[in-house]
Amino acid sequence: MGDATSSTTRWVPWRVAPSSGFEVDDPTGRGSVGIVQIDERQFVVLNTFRYSDEDVENDLVTKLVRGGMDESQARAAVDKARTFVPRDDNPTDLASVPRFMRWFEDSYGKHSLAALIHDELISDAVNSGALGSDTLSDRFFREMMRTSGVPWLKRWIMWSAVALRTRWIAGGYRRWSLVLWLLLSIVGITATVGSAGALLFDWPWTVWSPTGSLVVALLMIFVAAPLWGRQWAASLIGAVGALWLVPAAAVTSLAWVVYRALEGIARTLRLR
Known part of the structure; x- marks a missing residue:
């Protein structure tokens, strides 16, 4: 896939799960993702990072082409979708896990970067993300968790939760x-x-x-x-x-x- 960042970017495997496919722009070479807490619940991410897994990327491209995109548009959409670029105007609460479910999963963990990318791909406007499909974005979230080492049942339950949100937002x-x-x-x-x-x-x-x-x-x-x-x-x-x-x-x-x-x-x- 093409590189959506500058040639000076230094990609380092994410230290939390080095084999996950996640790469962090970290000049220190440690593969760390820095965050700054700005209020009681919100954080700002400091590093650019991306997800790189050829099989998952090609699967997304194939599905977008079947949906009507030409291949070059599909690859550009996937490149945009898999890359997280920090913005001060877009704080995050990390993974949006309800308080009463924190015993099952925290708001941070091996799923953290997958959750951050997924949050960028969905909004209150239906199918407005880089992939043009909230359903496909949910599937991408599940696949990113899979390669990050999130256990099978946990990642499918988390996928079910975001899929429920997708169907509710779709209305009708x-x-x-x-x-x-x-x-x-x-x-x-x-x-x-x-x-x-x-x-x-x-x-x-x-x-x-x-x-x-x-x-x-x-x-x-x-x-x-x-x-x-x-x-x-x-x-x-x-x-x-x-x-x-x-x-x-x-x-x-x-x-x-x-x-x-x-x-x-x-x-x-x-x-x-």
């Missing part, structure tokens, strides 16, 4: 299909937990037989998958992950609410 029937999927998920999770509890712990369960409810709930995962269209795999991963992520997130959220209440009491009493 995609948003309504997502709403329907979420409603079915609530029913499915309730049926799974209730029927499993009835079978294992003799919980009271009057909605159909416990075994029948469990079978229907598990089948619902596959029945609802087409509501995600071409991202149907994200539906499957999201549904399976929700079975254990949602209860854990609920407990974490409750703990956070208790903490905030205690902080409020401390402020009221003017404790120091």
Whole structure:
């Protein structure tokens, strides 16, 4: 692929994951990415970096050409998409992991540079990034995490999360299909937990037989998958992950609410 930066740029493998394909413009030769904290939650990245993996790049080019671009335009789009150039007017919170999910993944880690590039590729305007496709940008995010060493299930769950955002932002029937999927998920999770509890712990369960409810709930995962269209795999991963992520997130959220209440009491009493 072409080099979108000057000849004076010194590309060094990212020290966090040297075999990831990420290269950092670091004159010190250490492969470090510097950041500066500008407020409680926002940072500014100091280094230019890029992602270089021939197989992933060629896959993106192929998909863009199939979508109507000529090859030179596609390669230029991929070069732009894979290169992060710092800007003072574009601070970041690193990976946008909700507070109640930080037990599962931090906002930084082997996924950090992939998340920074992905954030550059998406915005509130649908398909406005360098690749011209939020869905393809989400896939690129997953592939960057793969070569960075993010474990299989974790990266697919993280991909499912950004794919959910993409379908919601798209609006129209995609948003309504997502709403329907979420409603079915609530029913499915309730049926799974209730029927499993009835079978294992003799919980009271009057909605159909416990075994029948469990079978229907598990089948619902596959029945609802087409509501995600071409991202149907994200539906499957999201549904399976929700079975254990949602209860854990609920407990974490409750703990956070208790903490905030205690902080409020401390402020009221003017404790120091």
